Amino acid sequence: xxxxxxxxxxxxxxxxxxxxxxxxxxxxxxxxxxxxxxxxxxxxxxxxxxxxxxxxxxxxxxxxxxxxxxxxxxxxxxxxxxxxxxxxxxxxxxx
Numbered sequence: 001x002x003x004x005x006x007x008x009x010x011x012x013x014x015x016x017x018x019x020x021x022x023x024x025x026x027x028x029x030x031x032x033x034x035x036x037x038x039x040x041x042x043x044x045x046x047x048x049x050x051x052x053x054x055x056x057x058x059x060x061x062x063x064x065x066x067x068x069x070x071x072x073x074x075x076x077x078x079x080x081x082x083x084x085x086x087x088x089x090x091x092x093x094x095x
Contacts, residue, residue, distance in 0.1 A: 043083045051076035 055072030063071065 047079035050079045
């Protein structure tokens with residue numbers, strides 16, 4: 001089973017539309033919601049891994065615990081902010 005719906009809708013699919021049913025070119029919202037949740041969870045996991053790595057590297061470099069936690073939080077925030085910026089940049093092309 002494929003996650004992505006076909007963008008080229010055939011004549012048969014257009015004939016079976018109900019009078020008030022709208023044509024959605026990217027597939028049903030039931031398909032897009034799991035994809036959005038999957039991508040969001042992957043971004044959060046990536047941000048957590050970057051924060052953990054930054055904190056561990058800071059501790060190995062001799063930083064105190066508060067300083068290492070601050071660096072880990074900064075790395076986590078930077079990854080989340082970067083993901084939001086990329087999402088905002090690509091949003092016009094995805095809709």
